Amino acid sequence: MPADLRPVAVFMGCLLAGGCAAPCEKVRQRESALRHPQAAQRTGPQMVVSVPLTTLNHLLSRPVAKLRPVALPIPDVGLPQLPGLSLGLGNMRIHVQQIAVVPAPDGLLGIDIALGLSSGRKQVTSLHLQTQVRPQIDPQGGKIRVAVGAGDIAKLKPTLAPSERTRLANFLWSQVPSSLHRLVSRSRVEQAANTMIDNLLGRSFEGVRRNLLGNIHRYLEFSFDLPHVPVSSVRLRSGKSGEVAALMLDVQSPLAAAAVTAPGARLTGQSPHQVQVQMSGSMVAALANRAMDEGQIPARYTRSGAPSPHGEFTAGLTWVPGPKPLKLHAFKTDRDCVHIQFAATPKLSISGADVVVAVDDAKIERSTGSAKVRAALWFSGIGRQTFSFSESLAAGFSLDLPGAPVKAQVVAADVRGDDVIFGLNLR
Numbered sequence: 001m002p003a004d005l006r007p008v009a010v011f012m013g014c015l016l017a018g019g020c021a022a023p024c025e026k027v028r029q030r031e032s033a034l035r036h037p038q039a040a041q042r043t044g045p046q047m048v049v050s051v052p053l054t055t056l057n058h059l060l061s062r063p064v065a066k067l068r069p070v071a072l073p074i075p076d077v078g079l080p081q082l083p084g085l086s087l088g089l090g091n092m093r094i095h096v097q098q099i100a101v102v103p104a105p106d107g108l109l110g111i112d113i114a115l116g117l118s119s120g121r122k123q124v125t126s127l128h129l130q131t132q133v134r135p136q137i138d139p140q141g142g143k144i145r146v147a148v149g150a151g152d153i154a155k156l157k158p159t160l161a162p163s164e165r166t167r168l169a170n171f172l173w174s175q176v177p178s179s180l181h182r183l184v185s186r187s188r189v190e191q192a193a194n195t196m197i198d199n200l201l202g203r204s205f206e207g208v209r210r211n212l213l214g215n216i217h218r219y220l221e222f223s224f225d226l227p228h229v230p231v232s233s234v235r236l237r238s239g240k241s242g243e244v245a246a247l248m249l250d251v252q253s254p255l256a257a258a259a260v261t262a263p264g265a266r267l268t269g270q271s272p273h274q275v276q277v278q279m280s281g282s283m284v285a286a287l288a289n290r291a292m293d294e295g296q297i298p299a300r301y302t303r304s305g306a307p308s309p310h311g312e313f314t315a316g317l318t319w320v321p322g323p324k325p326l327k328l329h330a331f332k333t334d335r336d337c338v339h340i341q342f343a344a345t346p347k348l349s350i351s352g353a354d355v356v357v358a359v360d361d362a363k364i365e366r367s368t369g370s371a372k373v374r375a376a377l378w379f380s381g382i383g384r385q386t387f388s389f390s391e392s393l394a395a396g397f398s399l400d401l402p403g404a405p406v407k408a409q410v411v412a413a414d415v416r417g418d419d420v421i422f423g424l425n426l427r
Helices: 003-016 023-035 053-061 150-154 162-175 186-201 205-212 216-220 281-293 375-395
Strands: 047-052 070-073 091-102 109-119 122-133 136-138 143-147 222-225 233-241 244-252 275-280 313-319 326-332 338-344 346-351 354-359 363-368 398-400 405-416 419-426
Touching: 023 281, 023 313, 023 326, 023 338, 023 363, 047 053, 053 091, 053 244, 070 205, 091 122, 091 205, 091 216, 109 162, 109 233, 122 162, 150 216, 162 186, 186 205, 275 281, 275 375, 281 313, 281 375, 281 419, 313 375, 326 375, 338 375, 346 375, 354 375, 375 405, 375 419
Parallel strands: none
Antiparallel strands: 047 244, 047 275, 070 091, 091 109, 109 122, 136 143, 143 222, 222 398, 233 244, 275 419, 313 326, 326 338, 338 363, 346 354, 346 405, 398 405, 405 419
16 A cells, blocks of 8 residues: 555544544543543442440530429328328439430431439439430531421330339438338338339329420430531431441432442541541542532642642542552643543541541553653642542531530541541540
8 A cells, every 4th residue: 555545544444443533532531521420329328427326425415414403202101100190201303314315226316315313412213215206307508407306205205114213212211210210111111112203204294394304305406517518318327336336327419429338337446436427439539529620629730740720730530449449530631632540549647637648559550642740749739639628528527516516626537448437526
């Protein structure tokens, strides 16, 4: 074939084979595919917020200590040997001792309100009001509100364990002067204790409910704030998060991101009272891409990977399970078009108030076009931006309780398989 016809033959061959897209067209197609990904097939949440029950219950119980207790009269104890006379043992007080969230089936909130009976400063016994309710969850604007209605509280029935009945009887017997023991039998005191409890658990409890628990539902309203995280639905569940009993919020987002691989997994070596926020690596990448689109983190970079509003490269992230799962994409879509796909395994830690990102295995995995770049420099730039932004999302978590919001401080971070987990202390 004459030499001057070879380019024509190559061009015709490309057309017959389906076309030879110019490098710029290929680069633009890849960037468009990253910017507008297809919805991922999900089998679970993309984010899980795990709040240890000990931490939540401590915060819920703190404000109820200010509720005024209610006086509770103790029935007089009759003296059979002295007809017409009885022994008065005074009054006791009943107060809200604790509000606790306890494990319940998925979608339900288990509640245990402990009421303490005391005499002076001595705690005598406790009774409990327990129920399971389906809370109102409103995931609007990144704020997840959990509320228990007054009607739910009105249905609560008190219970007293047999051991607590015995505690009360023992206390009342200790209040009988020893000089009267020959006139008062122990069985009479136990009968008085049972009468008192039966009245408390029955008809007189409505007075306690009205005077002590009338507004208790307000103390069972709390919300979780997840700023800058788009939320489409939330599922509430309680159970084990690692070895820690926790209330977990399974968060679904409209972002095209895969689910976490091990919902409720926790960082080891951390306090069991620590709140942890778990995101799939795919969710971290999707949030970073969204932040670039919205100008929250830099979207343009120089050839050396430094952020610059006039940089010739745009960037994007994906997370692909397997070796070096974090993929960093650099695009140049004009003149000498370039697409470079970097890959690395990120390692996270916290130093002071900053997240530290380390990549020991960064490399260029794929390239279209020609550009002299260093993978490590790019990861030190956009990689740090990405995880600093993710850390700021976790740090923005707050728990709004009756009284005042509780803010979070990120104190730990790590990558576990295909999930990224941040540990938070509430303050």
